[in-house]
Amino acid sequence: MPYAEITGWGKCVPPAVLRNEDLATFIDTSDEWITTRTGIKERRVLHCNLSDMARVASLHALAAADLDPMEIDLILLGSLTSDSQCPNTASIVADQLGARNAAAIDINSACTGFLYGLHLGTNLIKTGAHQKILVIGGEFITHYMNWSQREVAVLFGDACGAVVIEASESETGMxxxxxxxxxxxxxxxxxxxxGSGYSRLTDDFLYNxxxxxxxxxxxRAVKAMAQASADVLDQAGMSLEDVKLVVPHQANKRILDALAKRIGISEDKVFVNVHKYGNTSAGTIPVALAEALxxxxxxxxxxxxxxxxxxxLTYGAGLIKWSNRVSPLITCDAELPPCEKTGLEIIASHVDRYKKHSLESVS
Ligand SMILES: CC(C)(COP(=O)(O)OP(=O)(O)OC[C@H]1O[C@@H](n2cnc3c(N)ncnc32)[C@H](O)[C@@H]1OP(=O)(O)O)[C@@H](O)C(=O)NCCC(=O)NCCS
Incomplete structure (x- = not known):
């Protein structure tokens, strides 16, 4: 049975930055509260669509693997913030890439979307059903944000990452x-x-x-991630001493510290970039992986x-054995269309819309 080697990787983070201080201009919060409770200093805000980020991240991953999009036979896209319900975002990305031989599936398991995709893709390669798969994880979560809810609005941001996995005889990959x-x-x-669980006849419809x-x-996050990590080490017959780096979901620096403590690994072996991007849900692991490389x-x-x-509440863990190559075969200069606005300017009308709606609901 073949293995599923990770041969390419790439990321796309939008250029517009939204700092803690920017949030404090319209939410009752502070840089001090956000930093001490979460470790987040800033996050990115997208000015186009999730599919645009997915296309850019995928082009980087395909270049790193030196693959033509026509060689990809499946695209698995993890996200809860799809461009549209129909068509699915994986199809939009397949078309943008010219991946005419690829089946295209969206996976909505929220923050675990990339890990779920890598688990499924790896096992599809192992069975021989597919040979070359693009696994994408990303989120346009600012589009779904309720900017009047301070307890969530400060936590999230937009980003996307992708990897290529290919059938291989050498023992690498997940x-x-x-x-x-x-x-x-x-x-x-x-x-x-x-969603269809909510009546279209109420004034609240589409006000998330x-x-x-x-x-x-x-x-629950600390407990479940620690248990799943122990399970995969058991499966592989390995111990924590064999692990060189932990690349976990980036939701909150305090969760990462608690996870490191619970599984018994030193904090310097845990990759952290939550301070730069906040929680980008399905985007966190592939972006962190690309940055670790x-x-x-x-x-x-x-x-x-x-x-x-x-x-x-979904959870998961995976143990990756990295291959012999840690640099891209080809580099690529794909990027998002230019953005003239700041993060605060992009979300301004959205913030006003929520403010107006909450005033109307009270009156
Ligand atoms: C959300 C989270 C950062 C809150 O941290 P916490 O230490 O549990 O804080 P609490 O919820 O106890 O809130 C403490 C106080 O801060 C207030 N507060 C909440 N958000 C705030 C904000 N943005 N700014 C200032 N104060 C805020 C609360 O109202 C509360 O005030 P009170 O004590 O007067 O009631 C933390 O629980 C967390 O990271 N949870 C998991 C994140 C998550 O679910 N991620 C998505 C899935 S992985």
Missing amino acids: IASRIGCESDAKYAIQITNV AWNFEGQEVFK EEDRIKPGDHILMASFGAG
Whole structure:
């Protein structure tokens, strides 16, 4: 049975920055509160569509693997913030890339979308059903944000990453993985007022409100990611000493510290970029992976542990054995269309819309 080697990787982060201080201009919050509770200093705001970010990240990943889009036979796109319900975003990305031989599937498991995709893609390659798969994870979460809810608005940002996995005889890629879901607690993170579960006849329809049990999710995230990590190490017959780097979901620096403590690994072995981007949901792991490679944090043959947690409440972990190559075969200069606006300017009309709606609801 072949392995699924990661042969390409890429990221796309939008240029417009939204700093903690910018949020404090219209929400009752402060840089001090956000930094001490989450470690986040700033996040990015997208000025186009999720598919545009996915296209750019994918072009980088395809170049790194030196593959033509026509060689890809499946695209798995993890996201909860699709361009549209129909067509699915994976199809839009396939068309933009010219990946005419690829099947295209969206995976909505929220923050775990990329890890779920890598688990599924790896196993499809192992069975021989597919040979070359593009796995994408990304989010345009600012589009779905309720900017009057300070307890969530400060946590999230937009970004996207992608990897190419290819059938290989050498023992590399995701060598052990486990995914799961604590569905009994599904409403601990909930985005309301969009979808067929909500009546179109109410004034609230399409005004998203987030139900968000932050402390409950925090506790469950640490526990589930630690357990899934232990399970994949067991599966692979390895221990934490074999792991060179942990590339976890980036939701909150305090969650990362608690995870490191619970699994018993030193904090310097945990890759962290949550301070720059906030929680980009399905985008966090592939973006962190691409940055870990850019920063020479991954060496040939290293074992990398990934762990994730998100709405659903979905969770998972994967153990990756990196191949012999840690640099792209070809570099690529694809980028998003230029953006003249600041993060604050992009969201301004959206913020006003929510302000107006909450005033109307009160009166
Ligand atoms: C959300 C989270 C940062 C909150 O941190 P916390 O330490 O649990 O904070 P609390 O919820 O106890 O809130 C403490 C106080 O800060 C206030 N507060 C909440 N958001 C605030 C903000 N943006 N600015 C200032 N104050 C805020 C609360 O109203 C509360 O005030 P009170 O004590 O007067 O009631 C943290 O629980 C978390 O990261 N949870 C998991 C994140 C998550 O779910 N990610 C998505 C899935 S991975």
